[in-house]
Amino acid sequence: ATPTAVMVATGIGANHGVLVKGGDALERAQNVNYVVFDKTGTLTQGKAVVTTAKVFSGMDLGDFLTLVASAEASSEHPLAKAVLDYAFHFHFFGKLPSSKDGIEQRKDEVLSKWLLEAEDFSAVPGKGVQCSIDGKHVLVGNRTLVTENGVTIPPEAESFLVDLESNAKTGILVAYDGEFVGLMGITDPLKREAAVVVEGLKKLGVHPVMLTGDNWRTAEAVAKEVGIEDVRAGVMPAGKADVVRSLQKDGSVVAMVGDGINDSPALAAADVGMAIGGGTDIAIEAADYVLVRNNLEDVITAIDLSRKTFSRIR
Ligand code: ADP
Numbered sequence: 582a583t584p585t586a587v588m589v590a591t592g593i594g595a596n597h598g599v600l601v602k603g604g605d606a607l608e609r610a611q612n613v614n615y616v617v618f619d620k621t622g623t624l625t626q627g628k629a630v631v632t633t634a635k636v637f638s639g640m641d642l643g644d645f646l647t648l649v650a651s652a653e654a655s656s657e658h659p660l661a662k663a664v665l666d667y668a669f670h671f672h673f674f675g676k677l678p679s680s681k682d683g684i685e686q687r688k689d690e691v692l693s694k695w696l697l698e699a700e701d702f703s704a705v706p707g708k709g710v711q712c713s714i715d716g717k718h719v720l721v722g723n724r725t726l727v728t729e730n731g732v733t734i735p736p737e738a739e740s741f742l743v744d745l746e747s748n749a750k751t752g753i754l755v756a757y758d759g760e761f762v763g764l765m766g767i768t769d770p771l772k773r774e775a776a777v778v779v780e781g782l783k784k785l786g787v788h789p790v791m792l793t794g795d796n797w798r799t800a801e802a803v804a805k806e807v808g809i810e811d812v813r814a815g816v817m818p819a820g821k822a823d824v825v826r827s828l829q830k831d832g833s834v835v836a837m838v839g840d841g842i843n844d845s846p847a848l849a850a851a852d853v854g855m856a857i858g859g860g861t862d863i864a865i866e867a868a869d870y871v872l873v874r875n876n877l878e879d880v881i882t883a884i885d886l887s888r889k890t891f892s893r894i895r
């Protein structure tokens with residue numbers, strides 16, 4: 582393709598909200614064999630909502646929600662936001678005079694007065710958070726986080742969790758002072774176009790892969806809904822780039838689509854990194870493409886544009 586053709590294609594892309602950083606990336610997209618999708622915020626809407634909260638100890642449900650929200654208050658994870666929202670609504674919805682009160686607008690202020698102080702907070706990447714509340718150690722996160730801290734999950738909680746996960750929900754487990762307390766189920770719906778795009782890629786001869794830090798059961802359930810057979814789950818943030826590199830080993834050309842800080846090493850390692858617009862700045866910096874519309878159809882637009890520009894119709 583001539584420099585003019587590349588310039589024209591770049592312009593066409595931009596008009597569709599597909600921003601490409603340079604002619605090399607534009608050229609590489611035509612040969613993509615794999616498209617690796619991050620799950621949360623990429624295939625899904627990234628709007629996590631709590632659907633269930635269940636206590637398996639003697640703790641009152643309201644106290645449980647206060648505890649979890651207090652632990653998650655310093656986290657920037659999308660799951661943390663869902664937990665705070667749920668706790669907020671549980672405690673305040675309907676209890677205050679009326680919507681005139683502007684409680685929804687004053688949410689952060691209300692929350693800050695009511696949450697317990699969490700000391701020694703730390704995020705455990707790919708697993709959850711931990712802190713100390715009233716001098717007691719608190720863990721909020723996935724199975725790995727609680728079990729590796731020596732907390733036993735009671736069988737009835739385990740079967741409740743398995744049920745949630747089989748229904749594509751992410752379970753958040755909570756331990757207080759070394760004892761399992763309860764769990765929450767969180768749903769994050771698929772983007773409307775996700776399944777159509779996966780199908781479209783297969784028709785183009787491209788192999789779709791799902792890559793996530795979430796657990797196997799949830800990942801498999803979401804993958805099934807969206808039509809992806811190749812799932813890499815329970816991948817720690819540092820491992821995402823390794824998955825990309827392992828796919829490249831046989832000379833395959835790999836595109837990675839992601840939105841999070843966690844995804845940026847994988848976006849950089851991929852032959853074609855595509856960041857979701859509205860995603861983290863670090864992801865956008867690491868990528869070759871920015872899909873401004875936050876619409877997965879633009880993954881296909883990008884491949885199409887490259888194939889047409891470089892005349893490799895297959
Ligand atoms: P993803 O690859 O889907 O973006 P992450 O690597 O961020 O996932 O997290 C992996 C898993 O770790 C989550 O599915 C969740 O179970 C757990 N986790 C991470 N951060 C938190 C948090 N702040 N609160 C609860 N659970 C968390």
Ligand code: MG
Pocket residue numbers: 619620621622623839840841844
């Ligand atoms: Mg993500």
